[in-house]
Amino acid sequence: MTTQGTRPETQSSGLMFPTGFVWGAATSAYQIEGSISADGRGVSIWDTFCRQDGRIVGGDHAEVAIDHYNRYAEDVRLMADLGLTAYRFSVSWPRIQPLGSGAYNTKGLDFYKRLVDELLSYGIDPWLTLYHWDLPQALEDAGGWPARDTSKRFADFAAAVHAELGDRVRNWSTVNEPWCAAFLGYASGEHAPGRREPAAAIRAAHHLNLAHGLAAQAMRAQNADSQIGGCVNLYAISPATDSEEDADAARRIDGLQNRFFLDALLKGEYPEDVLKDLGAVTDLDFIEDGDLATIAAPLDMLLINYYSRFTVSGAPGGAQSASAAPTDSGSPWVGSEHVGFVNGGRPVTGMGWEIDGSGLREVLDRLVAEYPRLPLYISENGAAFDDVVAEDGTIHDPERAAYIDTHLRVCHDAIETGIPLRGYFAWSLMDNFEWAWGYGKRFGLVYVDYETQIRTMKSSALWYADTIRHGGLLGPAE
């Protein structure tokens, strides 16, 4: 590990965060671990997907990824150098339960025990996500998330992991971004398993919600002290104009992206208008009596991944998608495929995602106004940019620090006005395998040389470390 870099000249902005605010960074198993055949790990849907032609830009795969499976101790030291108070990671289901049902793999579980113990030895609080998209292939072969049984398999898995790690991990979340797992996995096919079956995607969405509820219940039954949350990716949504068709487009996208998940998890119901939109695609009789009560099992917190705003149009011949997939894919917007995603005119990140801190504020305001009050955490927020390694080996990425600064200012303001926001996790700790985009998009605070696996803190990492040490915002990074 090297930590050279230009430490920006910083000055306090006077914007301090409350004592106990959680300063974190996040990763996910498939994006960093590699070692996909080590120590008895089973096959995941992403292993299979990466082997198919045309799925991942450049034919990239995650067989080695950033070798975190072998380098976790070095990576935890990096986190300690950054001063993180918490680290959000996910466990790989096929590493722990190779076939997704039946036998558990002790060696797989042991890896996470070692990781957690290492974190705890530095005083870093482990935040464990049970599912970040790497379904065991055997479960996909049995129907995948469109099959109801997968939810039950997940609850069993959650209970087993919680029984083993619940003594040393306090903060648990179930499914990362069920919208992506359902609609990118089963409708657009941009993500594994790459199916393009809109009706199946709706079933998957419901079963991912059900999986969340069943898992939360199972963990709660074991240990009442665990803090359990759901994790959703929320967007601010604006209509492109004040026309009726654009208002309808905004209603639809907000419905499918945000309310379908929030209403289920936090109110125990699906929004009527969304059920109507989806009912035009398929009958919804797979939603069984009692499911929504299960899904709405009481939570201790909500984890929010926020990246951007969508501006949408319902005008015929709708505009190009702002979040176009890098590979040949269909639409993830089941039942609302006609909606266009319009350029809102804001500066964009390396993903083409518009940078809009005000959207985060809208999301937080809406949660407080429309849903039961519970502690909120930003569990992902960050940006890809085309990093350049200077001749002296440093990586100067002020635009990434500025992105995080913008959103942290919103967080600070939200807390000042009484929103129960308790922590922030930057996405991502390190550069990694960005799904269908392969290694071309770098989100890390820490630069990874994919040839040598050498980690180097970017200037944004040094800025974030200063911010954490200070406990508040500094002047913008140079």
Ligand code: FCB
């Ligand atoms: C989120 C995912 C995460 C990463 C970031 C950029 O949707 O949870 O794995 O891909 O986007």
